[in-house]
Amino acid sequence: xxxxxxxxxxxxxxxxxxxxxxxxxxxxxxxxxxxxxxxxxxxxxxxxxxxxxxxxxxxxxxxxxxxxxxxxxxxxxxxxxxxxxxxxxxxxxxxxxxxxxxxxxxxxxxxxxxxxxxxxxxxxxxxxxxxxxxxxxxxxxxxxxxxxxxxxxxxxxxxxxxxxxxxxxxxxxxxxxxxxxxxxxxxxxxxxxxxxxxxxxxxxxxxxxxxxxxxxxxxxxxxxxxxxxxxxxxxxxxxxxxxxxxxxxxxxxxxxxxxxxxxxxxxxxxxxxxxxxxxxxxxxxxxxxxxxxxxxxxxxxxxxxxxxxxxxxxxxxxxxxxxxxxxxxxxxxxxxxxxxxxxxxxxxxxxxxxxxxxxxxxxxxxxxxxxxxxxxxxxxxxxxxxxxxxxxxxxxxxxxxxxxxxxxxxxxxxxxxxxxxxxxxxxxxxxxxxxxxxxxxxxxxxxxxxxxxxxxxxxxxxxxxxxxxxxxxxxxxxxxxx
Numbered sequence: 001x002x003x004x005x006x007x008x009x010x011x012x013x014x015x016x017x018x019x020x021x022x023x024x025x026x027x028x029x030x031x032x033x034x035x036x037x038x039x040x041x042x043x044x045x046x047x048x049x050x051x052x053x054x055x056x057x058x059x060x061x062x063x064x065x066x067x068x069x070x071x072x073x074x075x076x077x078x079x080x081x082x083x084x085x086x087x088x089x090x091x092x093x094x095x096x097x098x099x100x101x102x103x104x105x106x107x108x109x110x111x112x113x114x115x116x117x118x119x120x121x122x123x124x125x126x127x128x129x130x131x132x133x134x135x136x137x138x139x140x141x142x143x144x145x146x147x148x149x150x151x152x153x154x155x156x157x158x159x160x161x162x163x164x165x166x167x168x169x170x171x172x173x174x175x176x177x178x179x180x181x182x183x184x185x186x187x188x189x190x191x192x193x194x195x196x197x198x199x200x201x202x203x204x205x206x207x208x209x210x211x212x213x214x215x216x217x218x219x220x221x222x223x224x225x226x227x228x229x230x231x232x233x234x235x236x237x238x239x240x241x242x243x244x245x246x247x248x249x250x251x252x253x254x255x256x257x258x259x260x261x262x263x264x265x266x267x268x269x270x271x272x273x274x275x276x277x278x279x280x281x282x283x284x285x286x287x288x289x290x291x292x293x294x295x296x297x298x299x300x301x302x303x304x305x306x307x308x309x310x311x312x313x314x315x316x317x318x319x320x321x322x323x324x325x326x327x328x329x330x331x332x333x334x335x336x337x338x339x340x341x342x343x344x345x346x347x348x349x350x351x352x353x354x355x356x357x358x359x360x361x362x363x364x365x366x367x368x369x370x371x372x373x374x375x376x377x378x379x380x381x382x383x384x385x386x387x388x389x390x391x392x393x394x395x396x397x398x399x400x401x402x403x404x405x406x407x408x409x410x411x412x413x414x415x416x417x418x419x420x421x422x423x424x425x426x427x428x429x430x431x432x433x434x435x436x437x438x439x440x441x442x443x444x445x446x447x448x449x450x451x452x453x454x455x456x457x458x459x460x461x462x463x464x465x466x467x468x469x470x471x472x473x474x475x476x477x478x479x480x481x482x
Contacts, residue, residue: 003062003071005030005044008098009324013075023065024058030075035319038092040277040307043078046071054266055273059300079277079304080188082208084178088311090171091319097126097174100181101326107148109186116154118180120146121161125173127325131163144326170323185219190274192267194238194256204238204256206270208278211240225279231271233264265295273299281305 003026005013015029023044031039044056049068055078057065077099087093101123103109104116111119124141141155141162165173181187189205189212196202196215205212210224223240229251230241238256258264276283276299286298302310 001063001071003073005073005075007034007075008095008102011324017062019063020061022058023056023060023062026062026073027056027058034075034091034095035321036091036095037314037316038087038089038307038311040302040304040310041077041079041081041092042075042095044073045076045078046073052263052266055270057300079274080208081304082182082188082278084182085175086308088314089318090174091321093171093174093178094321094323097123097177098324100178100187104181105145105148105326108191109181109184111147111184113154115180115184116147117157117161119177120144120154120158121165122173122177122180123326124158124162125165125168126170126177127323129170130166130168131159146326190270192258192263192270194258194267196257197255199257202256204267206267206274208274211271225275228275231268231275233268236260236264238264238267268295269297272297277301277303 001019001021002014002016005015005026007013007030013030013033015026015033017026017029027039027044030044031037031042036042043058045053046056046066047069048054048066054065056062056073062071077096081087081096084093084096087096100109104111104119120141123146124144127144128136128140139155141158146158147154168176186205187207189207191214192204192206194202194204200215202220203214205214210222210228212219213221213223223242227243228240229243230239232239232241236258238258240254242252242254244251258267280303282303283299283301286296286300
């Protein structure tokens with residue numbers, strides 16, 4: 001049987017496997033093709049006849065899992081590491097970056113304007129290298145894709161940040177990218193449509209820390225793995241048994257209703273795998289008894305602890321690999337009407353062999369997977385970041401605000417650092433006003449020359465108001481005494 005696998009860079013890998021081959025055989029061929037050793041965070045996925053995403057079980061035969069559809073698979077990140085810095089090899093972090101860029105472009109990982117700007121600047125540095133005014137035109141990143149609703153203003157801010165990253169290697173840029181993206185509230189969350197006990201539509205999210213519940217784009221509850229005693233499903237119902245609280249005596253069971261039996265089982269399997277990978281020292285053994293109650297499914301791969309131990313023993317030299325370009329189309333028309341290929345700044349390999357790139361890979365994601373969830377953390381982040389998105393990058397171009405020339409050479413790798421330097425900026429050209437006061441003064445809701453919403457009382461008015469109050473108080477006591 002011929003199997004086609006779409007890789008994270010958008011290219012296609014085709015190989016032949018036996019009809020009775022297990023999923024592990026195909027997965028190992030893909031990992032050998034891309035030269036990946038830290039494999040436990042990745043897996044193969046496929047779409048069933050109803051266009052639902054399913055993970056290929058490495059322990060089962062593929063023909064028993066993929067039925068009625070062609071053998072088309074996708075290589076994806078299955079378990080998002082909580083701390084990407086603990087990964088041993090740069091190539092592993094690079095593939096994680098590719099997956100996260102797909103999540104951002106497709107809308108599955110929502111970001112604010114400032115976050116898109118920061119992450120986009122590191123993407124440009126990783127793929128194109130240092131800014132060169134001779135080679136880079138005014139809109140040299142216009143064909144790159146960073147966000148679902150990319151604007152010209154966003155591209156201008158990305159260019160301003162990219163100019164400050166001179167000397168930063170692709171590996172360092174990807175590390176800064178991961179350090180910022182791991183703080184997002186929807187990082188590594190696998191969402192499933194469901195309904196609560198009252199029939200209200202909700203979303204259940206599975207991640208490394210536990211089970212999350214969203215309603216109306218807000219996170220309304222969180223059940224950490226230590227708090228969950230048991231997870232189960234029956235027909236189209238999904239149940240979790242919760243450990244009693246500090247002032248409770250009995251365990252409680254919470255139920256959710258999914259679309260059908262397959263959706264409930266799919267969610268249950270994802271929960272079992274995430275709990276086993278992130279919480280257990282070693283995976284549980286599959287029951288070998290002939291007559292057993294419940295499902296025999298168990299997570300069969302290595303846990304995160306086992307994976308880290310194996311990664312610490314990797315002794316090979318750092319592999320060299322080409323980095324693809326996050327373009328809407330990998331080929332661009334040149335001035336003479338021909339086509340020109342794009343190259344990375346740290347290698348001579350052409351990007352043509354990377355297929356249609358990240359944008360093409362992200363477009364293959366089903367619309368049902370798109371995420372527009374706005375969590376309370378994201379709402380607070382946006383409320384503070386969006387207000388100053390037009391001005392916070394101004395600091396990078398002005399030495400007086402950021403400090404010495406040596407500090408100018410050090411990129412501010414976090415969004416909070418940029419925002420903090422903006423809000424705490426010293427006196428500038430505004431006559432002793434801080435940047436925060438300038439921004440308030442220029443706000444469309446409040447101008448400096450506008451009259452305040454509540455006029456302060458003048459001294460005469462204060463005196464008259466007190467005299468009127470005392471007269472009224474004396475009249476009241478006189479009426480009471482009479």
